[in-house]
Amino acid sequence: MPSANASRLHDVGRLVLALTIGAAGGWVFAQLRLPLPWMLGAMTAVTIAALAGAPVRMMRWLRSIFITVLGVMLGASFTPTVVARMPGWWPTLLALGVWAALTTWLGWLYFRRRAGFDPITAYFAAAPGGLNEMITVGGQLGGDERMISLAHATRVLITVFAIPIWFRLHGDIAVDGGARATIGLLDVGLQDYAILAACAAVGALGGARLGIPAAFVLGPMFLSAGIHLAGITESTPPTLIVQMAQVIIGSTVGCRFVGVPVRRVGQAIGHAAIVAVIMIAIAVAFAFTIGRLSGLPIAAIVLAFAPGGLAEMSLVALALAVDAAFVATHHMARILMIILLAPTIFSWLKRKA
Secondary structure, three states: HHHHHHHHHHHHHHHHHHHHHHHHHHHHHHHHOOOOOHHHHHHHHHHHHHHOOOOOOOOOOHHHHHHHHHHHHHOOOOHHHHHHHHHHHHHHHHHHHHHHHHHHHHHHHHOOOOOOOOOHHHHHOOOOHHHHHHHHHHOOOOOOOHHHHHHHHHHHHHHHHHHHHHHHOOOOOOOOOOOOOOOOOOOHHHHHHHHHHHHHHHHHHHHHHHOOOOHHHHHHHHHHHHHOOOOOOOOOOOHHHHHHHHHHHHHHHHOOOOOOOHHHHHHHHHHHHHHHHHHHHHHHHHHHHHHHHHOOOHHHHHHHOOOOOOHHHHHHHHHHHHHHHHHHHHHHHHHHHHHHHHHHHHHHHHHHH
16 A cells, blocks of 8 residues: 555654654754743744744653653652651642632633633643543534633643743753753663563553553553652663653644644634633742742742643753742642532533623
8 A cells, every 4th residue: 555655654754754844943942942842942943933833742651651761760769758847748639629610710701702612622621630531522512622722722832932941041940951950871770671561561551540640641550650659660760761751742742733824723722821820820820829828849849730731731840940849749639639520610611601
């Protein structure tokens, strides 16, 4: 089947182009010592290329494979000390529920009244749940998948870019990646590689089989946490593999803008950007209030409440050497809250419509 082979080669070429542009953007950001360079650089470069009409593409299976690397890294963050502190997180988890409800309601109002979205599209574009889950469920329930996708891609892009910059300008946390020690490929033994790979593969497949949201992150994270807490290994993935994961995750966000006619949907992206800024502002306000009342680190609460994706914000936490377990737990809780409440809220919106 020559046509099928030609199509595969074309797709591979688009993938290679996206990765080349993403890696180049990451390298430039790294040379400029910008925050989280390999992800933000790739995200920026591929987004510009996609909007300019470049034939870039990211394969879902490739992103899924490297997303498991992040899950394994996050699992290693759950030390006995962290687990002992988890019962003390209930105030921020309760506040997170309030934040999610407030931002979803405000976002829904804005998309309905200012952007003119229908009720279902407005809800799934505003709800800060998992990107894939919101697009899939929203489309199945009659929402406009393109608008939902654009809203979430814009939200993640702005959040992941703005938060590290904000820390550099107003915080005292190193954001150039130097906070974490470099781990070489040869610094990890063959047995540890096998254990980490097993955590990634078994955790991802098991999580998918159990229907866990964001299974390719959370499945490996749970399994890796158990392995590290049991003392079976203390190793984490090498720095080079983590950088590759950042390039792929950043390039994936950029590729979501492929085929977007800038003139026609620019206004929709503008509306989504305004909602994203509102969400970030409320998250920062919550973080400062809760931090001063509870004594918890404000930086960790900002990252836990920031309306980015689970994978992207967890990478930011790891890069900033902020409590990654705390951040990942809160983003996981947020996604579960949104997904579990979606049917009830949808029924209410259907009546409103």
